[in-house]
Amino acid sequence: MNGWHSKSTDELCKALLSLETIEECYSFLEDVCTIKETLDISQRLSVAKMLKKGVSYTKINKETGASAATISRVSRCCEYGSGGYDLVISRCKDEKDA
Numbered sequence: 639m640n641g642w643h644s645k646s647t648d649e650l651c652k653a654l655l656s657l658e659t660i661e662e663c664y665s666f667l668e669d670v671c672t673i674k675e676t677l678d679i680s681q682r683l684s685v686a687k688m689l690k691k692g693v694s695y696t697k698i699n700k701e702t703g704a705s706a707a708t709i710s711r712v713s714r715c716c717e718y719g720s721g722g723y724d725l726v727i728s729r730c731k732d733e734k735d736a
Contacts, residue, residue, distance in 0.1 A: 685712045686723040 657663050667676045678711050681704050688698045704712075716723050 641670070680724075682708065682712050683723070685709055686716055687727055689713055689716055690727060 653666065657666055672677075681702050684702050685698055685704050685708065688701070689709070689712060693701075695706060698704060698709050699706065712723070
C-alpha cells in the first residue's frame with residue numbers, strides 16, 4: 639500500500655465509484671474541488687490522451703495551455719506510473735465505441 643492510501647482516500651475512491659451520471663460528477667466535483675482544481679485535472683487527462691497519440695509538447699501546450707512542466711509530469715506518469723491514465727483512456731474509448 640502506498641503511503642497516501644488511507645481510510646479517507648478509500649472513502650473518496652468509493653464516493654467517485656458511486657457516481658452514476660456526468661451531472662452527478664459535476665455536482666460532486668463542484669462541492670469537493672475548486673473550479674481550478676477540476677480544470678487542472680481535466681487538462682492533465684487531455685494532455686495524457688494527446689501524449690498517447692504522439693502529439694508534440696508544443697502542440698499540446700498550444701491546444702491545452704498546459705505548461706511544459708505539467709506535460710512532462712503527465713508524460714512521466716504515462717510512462718512510469720501505475721497505469722491509471724491508460725486504464726481511464728482505454729475505458730473512455732470503449733464507451734465511445736459502444
